Amino acid sequence: MRITEIRERTVSLSAPMRNASISFGAMTASAVAVTTDVIRNGKPVIGLSFDSPGRYGHGGLLRERFIPRILEADPEDLLTLDGNNLDPHRVWNVLMRNEKAGGHGERCGAVGLLDCAVWDAVAKIEEKPLWRVLSERYCGLSDQIRVPVYASGGHYRDHDDLAHLHDSISRSRDLGFTKFKIKFGGLPLEDDLRRVETAISAVQSSSDLAIDCNGTWSGSQLEEMAARLSPYQLGWIEEPVHPLDYELSRAFASQYKGPIATGENIFSADDTLNLLRYGGLRPDRDILQMDVSLSYGLVEYLRIVELAEQHGWSRSNCIPHAGFLLAFNVVAGLELGRHETSMSGSFALYLPTTDGYVRPDEAPGVGYERSPIFRAIFSEL
Amino acid sequence: MRITEIRERTVSLSAPMRNASISFGAMTASAVAVTTDVIRNGKPVIGLSFDSPGRYGHGGLLRERFIPRILEADPEDLLTLDGNNLDPHRVWNVLMRNEKAGGHGERCGAVGLLDCAVWDAVAKIEEKPLWRVLSERYCGLSDQIRVPVYASGGHYRDHDDLAHLHDSISRSRDLGFTKFKIKFGGLPLEDDLRRVETAISAVQSSSDLAIDCNGTWSGSQLEEMAARLSPYQLGWIEEPVHPLDYELSRAFASQYKGPIATGENIFSADDTLNLLRYGGLRPDRDILQMDVSLSYGLVEYLRIVELAEQHGWSRSNCIPHAGFLLAFNVVAGLELGRHETSMSGSFALYLPTTDGYVRPDEAPGVGYERSPIFRAIFSEL
Numbered sequence: 001m002r003i004t005e006i007r008e009r010t011v012s013l014s015a016p017m018r019n020a021s022i023s024f025g026a027m028t029a030s031a032v033a034v035t036t037d038v039i040r041n042g043k044p045v046i047g048l049s050f051d052s053p054g055r056y057g058h059g060g061l062l063r064e065r066f067i068p069r070i071l072e073a074d075p076e077d078l079l080t081l082d083g084n085n086l087d088p089h090r091v092w093n094v095l096m097r098n099e100k101a102g103g104h105g106e107r108c109g110a111v112g113l114l115d116c117a118v119w120d121a122v123a124k125i126e127e128k129p130l131w132r133v134l135s136e137r138y139c140g141l142s143d144q145i146r147v148p149v150y151a152s153g154g155h156y157r158d159h160d161d162l163a164h165l166h167d168s169i170s171r172s173r174d175l176g177f178t179k180f181k182i183k184f185g186g187l188p189l190e191d192d193l194r195r196v197e198t199a200i201s202a203v204q205s206s207s208d209l210a211i212d213c214n215g216t217w218s219g220s221q222l223e224e225m226a227a228r229l230s231p232y233q234l235g236w237i238e239e240p241v242h243p244l245d246y247e248l249s250r251a252f253a254s255q256y257k258g259p260i261a262t263g264e265n266i267f268s269a270d271d272t273l274n275l276l277r278y279g280g281l282r283p284d285r286d287i288l289q290m291d292v293s294l295s296y297g298l299v300e301y302l303r304i305v306e307l308a309e310q311h312g313w314s315r316s317n318c319i320p321h322a323g324f325l326l327a328f329n330v331v332a333g334l335e336l337g338r339h340e341t342s343m344s345g346s347f348a349l350y351l352p353t354t355d356g357y358v359r360p361d362e363a364p365g366v367g368y369e370r371s372p373i374f375r376a377i378f379s380e381l
Numbered sequence: 382m383r384i385t386e387i388r389e390r391t392v393s394l395s396a397p398m399r400n401a402s403i404s405f406g407a408m409t410a411s412a413v414a415v416t417t418d419v420i421r422n423g424k425p426v427i428g429l430s431f432d433s434p435g436r437y438g439h440g441g442l443l444r445e446r447f448i449p450r451i452l453e454a455d456p457e458d459l460l461t462l463d464g465n466n467l468d469p470h471r472v473w474n475v476l477m478r479n480e481k482a483g484g485h486g487e488r489c490g491a492v493g494l495l496d497c498a499v500w501d502a503v504a505k506i507e508e509k510p511l512w513r514v515l516s517e518r519y520c521g522l523s524d525q526i527r528v529p530v531y532a533s534g535g536h537y538r539d540h541d542d543l544a545h546l547h548d549s550i551s552r553s554r555d556l557g558f559t560k561f562k563i564k565f566g567g568l569p570l571e572d573d574l575r576r577v578e579t580a581i582s583a584v585q586s587s588s589d590l591a592i593d594c595n596g597t598w599s600g601s602q603l604e605e606m607a608a609r610l611s612p613y614q615l616g617w618i619e620e621p622v623h624p625l626d627y628e629l630s631r632a633f634a635s636q637y638k639g640p641i642a643t644g645e646n647i648f649s650a651d652d653t654l655n656l657l658r659y660g661g662l663r664p665d666r667d668i669l670q671m672d673v674s675l676s677y678g679l680v681e682y683l684r685i686v687e688l689a690e691q692h693g694w695s696r697s698n699c700i701p702h703a704g705f706l707l708a709f710n711v712v713a714g715l716e717l718g719r720h721e722t723s724m725s726g727s728f729a730l731y732l733p734t735t736d737g738y739v740r741p742d743e744a745p746g747v748g749y750e751r752s753p754i755f756r757a758i759f760s761e762l
Contacts, residue, residue, distance in 0.1 A: 021481060021482065022479040022480065022481055023479050024479075025479070026479065027479075028445075054481055054483065055484065056445075056446055057445065057755075058444045059441065059445055060440065060441015060442050060443075060446075061441050061442065061487065062441075063439055063441060064391065064409075064437075064438065064440055064441045065441075069407075098403040098404050098405075098406070098407065098408075099403065100403055100435055100436065100596075100646055101402065101596045101623050101624055101625070101646055102486070102596070102623070102624035102625050102646030102647065103436065103485065103486030103487070103489075103646055103648050103675075104484065104485075104486050104625075105483070105484030105485050105487055105488055105489070105648075106442065106484070106485030106486055106488050107486055107487050108484075108485030108486070153566060154673040170509060214481070215481075215482045215483070225613075233443075242480055242482050242483070242651070243483035244482070244483050244485075244649075244651040244652065244654075244655060245651070245654075245657065246655065248660075250718070265481055265483030265484055266480055266483065267483075267484050267486075268625075270623070270624065270626070273625075273626075274625060274627065274655065274659075277627075277628065277659075278655075278659060283428065
């Protein structure tokens, strides 16, 4: 078998919203299709993948470097020993040929897209859902898989911000969500606290609410933030400080007793190791949020989970950033803590929710074909 | 004044050589031209830049993200207060609009190319060489600027490796070089030591020779490497361990007394700070080699030098990686320790050398127009 074609299309994710650090007005994402010559149900198997949002599409890097590297490789180098399927670990090694160490940004997203499309193809060739492939290989299959999810959103809006915030949480509750996350740190503190209280008024318990600060706090703010936020007993405080300032992370963890989450801007096992070594995080309560497809894909994410476990973390404290259906399969298959889904915008509706859980189905691969939104995106590839 | 056009061309740097970590068979680099409507000598000023080698070109990222971001910005946002020149610091802020923190790879090279082309234009508009602009702004001009240089090469070759190594050092000596660097770590230790001894036989003193390990040593090798290499009293040992493994860096620094150099795969002030905090390096002897154009350009490199000085380093221990004529201007203008130039391939010949020094001239900008090789590259843009 072999890969016959790889295509990429850059899709606009433009939205009239911002968090504490960036605006999403010009945001893009890449959709990728890896076509094989394996026939299932009378058609060639096509592996699909889609960017996590926030870091822009990866079309340029894919076309100039990583797609040619796969297509020009000896097809044998990409396969399992028996030659009947792609081996994502061998594909990954080909993708990273002649890449220097360090500098984990951008290329990790490009590599991740190809890796995730390969995993989709691998599962389709096995005629299983990806979550089941992962569960069999890395987890030991549970009988009754159901995936805890949470609804993430609460970005700042220029008009009717508080009403919109309350509304979007209420709508997510109506859809079956029980846990929520909103943005924080983009307004003066009193205004931000008013948003937190508005959100709490829409949820069952304040611990059902997490806040995402997008890495914006300075050292001089930490004490006040810890003091003002502690009484709420929130689900977690996400990315309070710059993702690479491990000393600031350590300082906040020493002042704030509740759960801290971070990792969506840490894109490799190398950088994860430094965060675990120096960041002062506490494995018994804090949460690691490395993004699967932005972090060189599932092959590297498996290394990240292993590293976390070696440092005393349980899989339930691994909650990947975003990642749509791909991350959903990974959370289900590796039995991670929770899956993040967006409460704002049409991507919210790709999964049916009951009492905060989603039950995965048995259709093969990641399941993009079963989502109208993703069917539309990939049909134009 | 305004920027009227920005072009990029990806150039092959393919060479039949390898270091301990990668082969250069498919290596590329980007050439960038930023055209302004300012007229000097009857023609529009065009700012030029060229990638440092080793990390591939940045054409895709430039075209899909960073060039449009400059061209779509309000032209006022790119200028000095008096509107007579570009302000590289303001251009940089526009380039990094709506970019999340962390993930310093690839985009830092794309941003760096635009930043460096802007600096070329800034100096041309001032009708001064870039080194003099930098010297006036950040250094206080010395009367007699001469730049210490070294010749870098000694990559592994499949045929006649030792003879080729001796030959290329001898040819570089004939060109006026007195300090040299060769690759190390890509062969069994005894073979690599034979290369070191071959190289030493071609130089004046063993301290004129440095070795570059390209980040390949594991923890179990450190003690043996320190013991076997100490007797040579080499100029420096470069990138002995993985660039982001600060614990391994600390371990080697505790075992090896001589100078250690690292930083070419650290692409930001954020990551530099972590290296300085955790890497165990010694400001009195070790060398920081962050690459100017791969690290978000000169605006960020100025922050990196400032950070190093705050941590007790002198500018003479800052020796940027590669960077061709751009890095040469930066070394001259900021009075850094030394400029790296390649001993293999045609790029070696862009500077006339005497007794290990190069005297910069007074032609405006970076000076690409005075190099036949770069004239050829940029003429096709």
